[in-house]
Amino acid sequence: EPPSLDPTTNAAAVIDLLLHHNLYENLVQVTPGGELHGQLAAAWEVSEDGRVYTFHLREGVLFHDGAPCDAEAVRESFLRLLDPATGVPHPEYFQDIVAIETPERLTVRFLLAEPDPAFLPTLALGDAVVTPARGDLALRPIGTGPFRLADWQPGQRLVLARNPDYYLAGVPQLERVEFRFIPDPAAQLAALQAGDVDLVVDLAPELAATLAGTPGVQLISGPMNLVQILAVNTARAPFSDLRVRQAVSYAVDRDEIIEFVSFGFGTPIGSHIPPGTPYYADMTWLYPHDPDRARELLADAGYPDGFSTTLTLPENYPFHVRTGEVIAAQLARVGIQARIRLVDWPTWLERVYAQADYELTVVGHPWKLDPAPMLTGYGPERPDYYFRRGWQSQELDRLLSLGAALADEGARRAIYTVCQYLIAREAVNVFIQDPHRILAAREGIEGLSVYPLYLLDLSRVSAD
Structure with missing residues (x-):
């Protein structure tokens, strides 16, 4: 269960697992195969000396509160990460940023002190999601993702609802996602077999061995990286x-x-x-x-x-x-x-x-x-x-x-x-x-993948 809902200020990996790619998004994101692609950024260029990264943002992207996610919003989001008062777990990820410019409404430019070949991959981490610079993200998270927060009852459940204003057509396919926190592995398996849940994330390996070949249950596994x-x-x-x-x-x-x-x-x-x-x-x-x-x-x-x-x-x-x-x-x-x-x-x-x-x-x-x-x-x-x-x-x-x-x-x-x-x-x-990583899902759940980052991308998952 997450201790907070803000991946930029808390190192708990479970926050990324539940919310990265689902509620929060990045300028660039990673595919299941490990390749980077534009998400909030439609395109980008890197200067010959490797010190300037220019991103061209998508048109029409809104935060869940209705505010536009434009170049100034991206700039403010990263200024928040650069502010020591924010308390990010890994300030070294952003230490080479010396300036952030917004030459146009949908163009944001990062100037680095030194060439940094890891800068682009770093922008795809949960540490670098784009958020409003205001508000308490730990309790009331706001992002641009295909799902937005509907309810959080610590100790019981976290509920995400479909974002009706999402900028990609046909995404997501699910109307609602409810995460239940069941610490006992045997109880997780029992809930899946009883039909109380559709998916068990990070199934205990000893239970996965007993599920292999079970009718109506599919196992998706791969190195967790x-x-x-x-x-x-x-x-x-x-x-x-x-x-x-x-x-x-x-x-x-x-x-x-x-x-x-x-x-x-x-x-x-x-x-x-x-x-x-x-x-x-x-x-x-x-x-x-x-x-x-x-x-x-x-x-x-x-x-x-x-x-x-x-x-x-x-x-x-x-x-x-x-x-x-x-x-x-x-x-x-x-x-x-x-x-x-x-x-x-x-x-x-x-x-x-x-x-x-x-x-x-x-x-x-x-x-x-x-x-x-x-x-x-x-x-x-x-x-x-x-x-x-x-x-x-x-x-x-x-x-x-x-x-x-x-x-x-x-x-x-x-x-x-x-x-x-x-x-x-x-x-x-x-x-x-x-x-x-071992995911156990009931038959009829489609679109699940194991990613090279610790996340559960539900943006293109469907259920019959």
């Missing part, structure tokens, strides 16, 4: 010691996690970029599962009998909780006793993400369509990021800055391969898997 990690607080002993982080890496068995938590619906990863992208470099070979080597490293670090720690898990994500439980058992085999502490999502965001008040945690990082924004947490822009406050690498800083500025695709891939190696070698985090 999510990097699931065991995040390590490198600012706290003993995890400030590389040997301890390496021992944890050797202790974790990815294959066992995928077998018992994902039921085979997952792909092992060794870096902070998902394997379904062109930039992924397989680094799983650096730390294969080796409990004996883990014990040796712990002894070298001064912990021959192991030590105790706390594994903080977000209770609203059963998948991460189950992963954490398996990891705790794996760590115990090498002498690390990990006490599990379950917290609600607002507490996780405040204590773990904002304050770095934790030792170990399990969470997922969605793909950002480009390695530059995906890896900012390891670079010079975010020394305060929750998993690297006690670690830094000047070599990595230099390479990340270079990769973010280069336009040559081959050179970027080479640079980001080295970046992934440095991050993996230093065991900044333990990289676990890219889980597969």
Whole structure:
């Protein structure tokens, strides 16, 4: 369940899942195949030096409150994101914007301090949706999308209604969408089988295995492009010691996690970029599962009998909780006793993400369509990021800055391969898997797709 309805000021991925592409839209958006296309922008040009992006907006686009979404509205929307008082989770995404111009009513121009090949993909993220600069979007969201907010009862349901003023003919096909928040996976399945719901989003993999071949039910699945990690607080002993982080890496068995938590619906990863992208470099070979080597490293670090720690898990994500439980058992085999502490999502965001008040945690990082924004947490822009406050690498800083500025695709891939190696070698985090998204829908629901971003696009979904 979302803690807020504003994806620009809250890092909860579930907000994007429910509202991105449905209620909120971007200048450009991504297709299920990963290509970018114009959404609010009908066309755009990029200057030869890569510093000026000019967007030509569609005619007749309105916000849900009836206000026009023109060049000035887009400008005000991004000025809101640039304002430190707004409190966006990733200000570094927009730090190169030095000016936003509106030479014509439907033309908006972004001037950048430096060439940024990731700028266009960044504009397709939930962080960059175009909104009015006024109002409380957390409670009363206003966008330009095919659906608008009809009702939100926290703890129960979120209802979207068809936008009658939507600018694309025949979209959406559904008159109403009701999201129900059912935390228990077995109850989700029972609701689907009873006909109480038409679709279960992110079905538990153990239940998907039982549904295969069931008449009247269809399964849609594919890589989530999510990097699931065991995040390590490198600012706290003993995890400030590389040997301890390496021992944890050797202790974790990815294959066992995928077998018992994902039921085979997952792909092992060794870096902070998902394997379904062109930039992924397989680094799983650096730390294969080796409990004996883990014990040796712990002894070298001064912990021959192991030590105790706390594994903080977000209770609203059963998948991460189950992963954490398996990891705790794996760590115990090498002498690390990990006490599990379950917290609600607002507490996780405040204590773990904002304050770095934790030792170990399990969470997922969605793909950002480009390695530059995906890896900012390891670079010079975010020394305060929750998993690297006690670690830094000047070599990595230099390479990340270079990769973010280069336009040559081959050179970027080479640079980001080295970046992934440095991050993996230093065991900044333990990289676990890219889980597969599993949608279970009743027969007659058409138009569902798995996207490379964490979202559920219902704009072209139909139901008989």
